[in-house]
Amino acid sequence: MKFTATEAWTATITEVATTKAAAGRVDWVELSAYSGGAGEFTLTMTLQPNLTGQSREAEIRIVCGDTTIVIVIEQKGTTQDGTLQKMIRKVIYEYTDNEDEYKSSNEYKSYEFKYNSLGRIAECVRKNGPDASEANLKYTETIAFDYTIANEIRIQNRRIYHDGTSSDGEIEKSTVMLNEQGFATRITFPVDYVGFEYNADNRLSKIDNTNTKDDYDKFWITLGYTDGLLTKTVYHENYHEDEVWEYTVDELYPNRYANDKLNIDPNGFLLDIDDDYQMLYIMRLFGNGSKCYLEKIDYEMDSEGRPESIYTTPNETVHENYTYIKYTETVHPVVYAFDNNGYVTTMSWNEPFKKIRVDYDVIVGNTLKRPGYPEYGYEYTTTNERETEVETNKNIIKYSFIYNK
16 A cells, blocks of 8 residues: 555554454554654555455554545455355255145245345345145244344344234344354344353353243253363253253264354254254354264154044944054154265255054943033043054255355
């Protein structure tokens, strides 16, 4: 940079907030001089490599008497191997329900991310429906993120239903407070808030949802790590026993897929986190996160029991049957696929099940369940129950990751 000063001058550098509100000395850009007298000067600027994967900006301000020159520098982020980081454009979730021949429980979600000029997520548009058809969408949800105020993010959430059952345009607002490292410490809603705490490694250690008026709604979650890998969560709730989720490193991370490529955290889709702040985990606002991608998901589904029937004819024997689903596993391996540069393209898992047919006989007595009310039917017993396996199948869950070009 060349300039001619007519009198004494000074130069200062301040960082423009990107992923966090920064303060103090900027250590990634330096000038050959920061002050001088009158005369002609050439300033040399030196930049340190930006291996954070995020873009960053700094403002150089040169003041000479009543004249001020402002120069803004933007440095694109690269990954540790020196390549430019790909940015997620869209994530697609597909649930294929093979239990139901009509596929009535199929589900499709998409998360489309839009970025501001500094590379931060400015908006996420979520769509939900039974499939990818726009005509079949249940709702479209737009989440907007405003970084204008230092150390906080203001969020506006607007959901539009496509079936006409809810009014359009209602906006939910919340505010996320950030610490000096740019990690979320609290999300505040109109009537309550949820707090977040971190361990010495800046990894999320506690989700505190005890700041509600109703004791029955209070809960908190503690998270434990082994060598930087999430291996334990404990769900604590008033008036209930703790729910513990705990596995060894080898069980959860057999391949040790490093969680350091994407600008979002895929683990946020796998963990059982409240919708109110799941997006904060996905956006990597909950600290450093687990070092690797989770390769197991713990999900237990209940099977339906025998249907209740009413028998209004006394002293008869009726043959009945029903079909139920028996899940054969509760912990499912998560399978990842990557492109040639090591970026995740899909993560998926299966939910294997057996379809069981139950046949049995119903022996109806002559005693009413409720004397005087024959519409409630007669007392009965069951006998000759037998089960037959009629089908073995699996539900399929898949997340697909699409990147900006």
